[in-house]
Amino acid sequence: MSERPGPTVTDAEARKVAFGAFVGTALEWYDFFLYGTAASLVFNRLYFATDDAVVATLAAFASFAVGFAARPLGAVIFGHLGDRIGRKRCLIITVTMIGIATTLIGVLPDYLSIGLAAPILLTLLRLLQGVAVGGEWGGAVTLAVEHAPPERRGRYAAMPQIGSPVGTLLSSGAFLAVSTLPQEAFDSWGWRLPFLAAFPLLGIAVWLRRRVEESPLFEKMLEEDERASSPVREVLTTAWPQLLIGAGTAFLGVGGFYLITTFVISYGTATLGLPRWLMLVATLVAATVEIVVLIVGGRLADRYGAARVTVLGALGSILVAFPGFWMIDSMAAVAVVLGVTLVTALLSIPYAVSGALLTELFPPHLRYSGVALSANISGVASGFVPLAATALLALGGGSSVLPTLLLIGIAMITCGCGMAAPRFFVERDRVAAARTTTT
Incomplete structure (x- = not known):
């Protein structure tokens, strides 16, 4: 449909x-x-x-x-x-x-x-x-x-x-x-x-929500x-490729965020010996910058398409992963805040367009189910990211190299899924035509 x-x-x-x-x-x-x-x-x-x-x-x-x-x-x-x-x-x-x-x-x-x-x-x-x-x-x-x-x-x-x-x-x-x-x-x-x-x-x-009209x-x-009798079952049986691709595109924005905040706070205080206030300030500054990135990212999606912006953000995250952790490892206060903020800003680009991308993967009669399941599959997997990063940190003898490679791996998953997503868009031709008309 x-x-x-x-x-x-x-x-x-x-x-x-x-x-x-x-x-x-x-x-x-x-x-x-x-x-x-x-x-x-x-x-x-x-x-x-x-x-x-x-x-x-x-x-x-x-x-x-x-x-x-x-x-x-x-x-x-x-x-x-x-x-x-x-x-x-x-x-x-x-x-x-x-x-x-x-x-x-x-x-x-x-x-x-x-x-x-x-x-x-x-x-x-x-x-x-x-x-x-x-x-x-x-x-x-x-x-x-x-x-x-x-x-x-x-x-x-x-x-x-x-x-x-x-x-x-x-x-x-x-x-x-x-x-x-x-x-x-x-x-x-x-x-x-x-x-x-x-x-x-x-x-x-x-x-506020009572004042909003139904879709x-x-x-x-x-x-x-035209409603599905069992939308969740239909998503799982007929739209599982979209479900997996959607979860993959959302992985960096959620899992990467937990890595650069939850894990990095622990890494900075316990391993590097940095003061807790500094790591909290870095997180708060990053969250403030993220708001701006989300606003800009949404407008980029209107112009270039959500899938392209997802790939762009994932590639940017790959490029800044090591420099970001090098700044944190320097233990200089300004560099620590800048490193956390830089990585957060780049991985927030796919997060900004996640809603637009996921809604294009599922037809209206399955949309709520498909979007919710994709996002929460990604969310559950993301919950284990700080644990995985901590284990890799121990395996690497306290070096940030392996956690950084984990971040790059997550970004590669999002990049690949972002590249694959357009072939599954249920309304890409109509939306593309609308964009062409307005420009």
């Missing part, structure tokens, strides 16, 4: 939808990233309390990993529902789920208050966060793209992507603010404030009864 031109959508409506998608994804990532910070600062001591600090930290990070493991489940559930009952309804459900789960974490009693129930309930709430995030991004991108004029899909599909670095900045800033409290106040109530802030933010996100393409499918 190929996509046919739907009702005319104005730029004003497309901007409203894209902004609603951005706010929702920013809230989702804010909530999701909060847990990671709290796992290392709070949960290991207050919820997974043992006499062994290492065991407590491992348990806290295990609960953190549950969120990643649950994301494909969210992709399956909300991919099916999004292609059956509508994109808008599912996005209201996902943003409500993660907002409520995050707020409940903020009021959850600790281990000393309710014993073993505390870590169990905390892990269950993290599971709900993962399910919600797994269904969020695919729907947000799909809704933004299907509301956008064909010749400007790239810029509007990039809007949900901006939610990730914004969520990173907000969550880091929130914990930085409460970390100035005295230790006793921080442990008793201070750490809860960033989680409780999710509730008023949830109200804003739901209000005109979905309404047309509903009117003509």
